[in-house]
Amino acid sequence: MKIQEATPLTGLREGTCSSTAKAASTHERLLVAQAKSGRSGAFGKLFELHRVRIYHTAFRILRNRQDAEDAVQRSFQRAFTNLHRFREDSTFSTWITRIAINDA
16 A cells, blocks of 8 residues: 555544544533433533543642542532532533642
């Protein structure tokens, strides 16, 4: 196969990532709507989706494993308590990340 005939991998990844990101965003919005309507299981799924990334964010700031774990717990508690105030101008992941950064 000649180089000109090969499909560039970046084009494949971009298309795949954008469709995957859209699906994830749609799934996240659905979970937020369900959580706002009182389904605690939906918030649990949001927690599972984002806890590792939030932990890594808090750990980069705090440089202590236990403090980062505590920050994750406090961040999700605040998000759960204030979910009715989430205006959905941004994604839930952006919102929870900001809460964690402020907490840390």
